[in-house]
Amino acid sequence: MKMAELSTVSAVAVATIKFYLRERLLPAGERTSPNQADYTEQHVRRLRLIRGLLDVGGLSVAEAHRVLDALDSxxxxxxxxxxxxxxxxxxxxxxxxxxxxxxxxxxxxxxxxxxxxxxxxxxxxxxxxxxxxxxxxxxxxxxxxxxxxxxxxxxxxxxxxxxxxxxxxxxxxxxxxxxxxxxxxxxxxxxxxxxxxxxxxxxxxxxxxxxxxxxxx
Amino acid sequence: MKMAELSTVSAVAVATIKFYLRERLLPAGERTSPNQADYTEQHVRRLRLIRGLLDVGGLSVAEAHRVLDALDSxxxxxxxxxxxxxxxxxxxxxxxxxxxxxxxxxxxxxxxxxxxxxxxxxxxxxxxxxxxxxxxxxxxxxxxxxxxxxxxxxxxxxxxxxxxxxxxxxxxxxxxxxxxxxxxxxxxxxxxxxxxxxxxxxxxxxxxxxxxxxxxx
DNA sequence: GCTATCGGATAGTTACACTATCCACATGAA
DNA sequence: TTCATGTGGATAGTGTAACTATCCGATAGC
Incomplete structure (x- = not known):
């Protein structure tokens, strides 16, 4: 799926997803060409986890980053x-x-x-x-x-x-x-x-x- | 007591106390002249309560204001x-x-x-x-x-x-x-x-x- | 070909909690 | 009596955090 679909399915604005990619909360999609990338169901799951940690859990972006890093390790x-x-x-x-x-x-x-x-x-x-x-x-x-x-x-x-x-x-x-x-x-x-x-x-x-x-x- | 003493005894900066006065978290001191006021032990107590609500309780200034208003009512x-x-x-x-x-x-x-x-x-x-x-x-x-x-x-x-x-x-x-x-x-x-x-x-x-x-x- | 969309980079915005500066006046030790 | 220090009040500035908006050149799909 492309970013627009990732955005609609997760209810997170495109600009915000880009922000999370920049901050390395969300792993980059698989590049299919120099300026196109493909996102999977894993990205949707991760995005939901991020929103849970930030909105409901009240973590800052930096804290969420540390927690997700530990999880990936x-x-x-x-x-x-x-x-x-x-x-x-x-x-x-x-x-x-x-x-x-x-x-x-x-x-x-x-x-x-x-x-x-x-x-x-x-x-x-x-x-x-x-x-x-x-x-x-x-x-x-x-x-x-x-x-x-x-x-x-x-x-x-x-x-x-x-x-x-x-x-x-x-x-x-x-x-x-x-x-x-x-x-x-x-x-x-x-x-x-x-x-x-x-x-x-x-x-x-x-x-x-x-x-x-x-x-x- | 004057503001300098209130500041040292409560470990809150003068500028911050002025900010709390402005935001009406802390009641004004009793004016003794057009530009002098006297603060009491009650102000020290209130200041400690404010810091507890903000720092430890994690309230915003606006939330603390609402809570303190309810308390005073x-x-x-x-x-x-x-x-x-x-x-x-x-x-x-x-x-x-x-x-x-x-x-x-x-x-x-x-x-x-x-x-x-x-x-x-x-x-x-x-x-x-x-x-x-x-x-x-x-x-x-x-x-x-x-x-x-x-x-x-x-x-x-x-x-x-x-x-x-x-x-x-x-x-x-x-x-x-x-x-x-x-x-x-x-x-x-x-x-x-x-x-x-x-x-x-x-x-x-x-x-x-x-x-x-x-x-x- | 043509138009919409893409990723990426950069800059701007908003909200918040202070923090700093200015001012005219007051205090109090020398 | 002088005068450095302190005062309340107004106004403006700072730093951080989390987005948000704009621009760019490059596809994608018709």
Missing amino acids: EQPLQQIFGVAQAAVSEHIDPASVPASALARVDSVTDGWLVSPDNPGRLAAAQVIASLEAIGHLSARGWVERYAAAALLIAEADLDEIDAIPDREGKAETVVVGTVLGDALFSGLRRTAQEHVSALRYQPGSAAHHHPSLAESP | EQPLQQIFGVAQAAVSEHIDPASVPASALARVDSVTDGWLVSPDNPGRLAAAQVIASLEAIGHLSARGWVERYAAAALLIAEADLDEIDAIPDREGKAETVVVGTVLGDALFSGLRRTAQEHVSALRYQPGSAAHHHPSLAESP
Whole structure:
């Protein structure tokens, strides 16, 4: 297929596809003449993956590039995990994170097999530090319950990866799960917040959501 | 205190503070003369909150403005919850979300008291749609386990809010918890992923993390 | 032959979050 | 009392990121 078709089938503007080619997010098509190229179904798939990483996962083009490079390489799964994690985490200067916040994270994840420079550990500590600065660091087990839920999610993620037979599928699941999993959980969390909040503050409400019926707010 | 002191004590540049004043994120100081003003400890607190929302929570200035406006108003808690949720969710055109993805979200959250236009519901459906397009939508209960964990987190969030006595404190907890909670969970999730992954693929590893000891990667 | 489309290169646009400069006036130590 | 330093407010400039538009000479297919 030529670029015009790739553009219509993927709903991405031609100029944008050219931009992705330039940035090496999308591999070049097979040249059929000095100024013609042929694109395949693989390009359509890759384009969808790119849009997922950028639009839904919120990655920058540079981060998506790193993640896709790892995916294309023959690296072991653990390495790909690391790259995907680094991509979704902003780079935090370890020196900028107060030791007290790191200590809090470490106490909450006591017994976990985690290297000290895990990007999530630093990110969590930065949040703790910010909560502390604003005076909203809970002493009632809020953070501990977050850690317990994070453990459940990590088990689900690893089970999902284990269930995939081929290495390439595993690798893509690692990337997609890591990047889009955050967004999925955030959405479900907000949904659950409304539910729990309705249960507690409007008990006995008949506002049950029935998706099969047309409703208005 | 004057602006120079506000700047040093909060580690925010004077020009940036002026920018926040201009954008009405930070209330003006009390004028003591035509071109002098006095700032208080409240301004320091607010500045820390702003930096938390922008840097750690990843809000834009416009979103932070909306959230802070809600916080300053006398709105009921439920409304503030809604504003905070809308701020962390990108605005999704409901028409752009495939019905099949929405149906999947609704089936996973079956029995939950949620209005159809909950921003989290749309956001979750968008992720599902993206997973579907890439061909990575799990049929093995991955999404269901995310929903179960989200419910646990929502319970923790509401317990936390319930534990705060005053209305103003509750409101700030709602905002801070909603915005920074996502970031905290993401960080802990990545930490848990490394832990579970190490448990499964390097069983018996002696690489236990002991935060009290100096370690190198 | 002729016109639409192609790839590739280059330059322009938009949005955002600051950041810098100017100005007339105020403050406070020398 | 002087005067360097600091002030609020207005305005304009900067840097980055992600596109988007235009131009070009070269096919493609009728």
